[in-house]
Amino acid sequence: MIKVLKSGFYTSVQDRGRKGFGSIGVPISGVMDSYSANIANSVLKNSLENAVLEITFGGCEFEFTNETIICISGANFSAKINNEPITLNSRIKVNINDVLSFGKIVFGVRCYLAVKGGFLTNSVLKSRSFYQNITEDFLIKKDDLLPIESYISDLRPLNAAVIIDELHFVSNKIGCYKGPEFDLLDEFQKKEIETHIFTISNDNNRMGCRLNEIVENKIPSILTSAVIPGTVQLTPSGKLIILMRDCQVTGGYPRVLQLTDSAINQMAQKTTNNLVKFILYD
């Protein structure tokens, strides 16, 4: 087990999400930054399907009641075991009673804690991803016991860390395709969307991310239709919303852009006041 000593700002169990329940209105969910979560699982030779802990801005503290191996990837929140700094993207052996904590935010917004064999919290509708009204909890709480397997091995920690492309965290270029309603935009609107640098508002979470700047908009709403993570909607007020992993399955605002998979992962590492520039692919 892993005992939660401090729950942190926003920490949840996530895997690759719920597939196949869109027709009853169930969001996909899953890790916000699958690039980083996949690295964490891969370093431990886990299946990519294994559930990890998604930690937003750090602030949490855990005690291990099992021996195991862990890996932390993604954002750097100065992770420590028993107050000794540990390296990201590498295998770390932990012992019974070891305490994992986080400190100063160095870069990024979300980090992933993987354990050998994955987190074994309940699976609901074929996924362990937390989501309000689907799973019992949508955040971990102080004193929760998160089930994991014991892993006793002489596997030595890796000496070398995986090299991560820094652009994943710092680039403000967000690759995207035209969305289904892109062609409803007039030339002026298209140009604004393609050339503007947008600012992420404080209204950003696992569901979506609203941008501050306004693209004057007279396009009417559409008949409610599917939306997916990475869909960019233009609202009647002229504000753009980038939908993220916990987004609803349907929506009624024009879908003007669709982020690439890697752009969704990059967005997961951005927060309030960060800048984004859309790079449109054909």
Next chain:
Amino acid sequence: MVLNLGFKHTYKAFGNKTILIEWSSIIDEVILEEILLFKEKIKKEKRNSIIDFIVGYNSLTLIYEKEVLNYFDEVSNLELIYKKDLKLLVKGKFLWEIPVCYDLEFGIDLEEVSSKSKISIEQIINLHSEKTYSVFFIGFLPGFLYLGGLDSKLFFDRRPTPRLNVEKGSVAIGGSQTGVYPSKSAGGWNIIGKTPLIFFDVKKDKPCFANAGDKIKFKPISLEEFYELARNNNFTPFKLLLND
């Protein structure tokens, strides 16, 4: 029923893993039939490569497991499936009777709707409960049914400021739509009643009893009946198999 109804439809790439198929931008039950039929055909032919199907009023969205490498080939492939005369096991469609208590205790916006629309509360209840609604699709929240068929006399603006907490089971009208909130959520529709029925339960094999294409009828019940049914929080709604 295996024939296509032959409505014009178009294909659009929606990212690199998703294809959107759209029909005319109208809310029409015949188009819904065509969308559901096409969905079943695609399901039968391409079960493994598509992980999710999302129906909208005039759209069918196919979410593929992997990147669609050749979009144009895939579209021709789908169009061949559309034209195929497949024998399908069309699933039975049901009419679900949903008990609703329109008592003022739950129908917290009834008086306001009545005074603004000059329709008596009794008449609002009659107009709302005598219609049979069609389930077009499920979205917004898990188990939230998009229903078509509201009497135009009940078309009534949404509230200027949405409520932050609409109770689970609230039955509401907004614009030309009506629906039931399957869980506690924010919502801007006018609340006219409440059902004790659970619209979404992950513990059940079928978390949501209804499917797109089913019909819904609201049956007025008293406060006593509401509490009686609510005590037995696992009751299944009365259903009637509809002939195809």
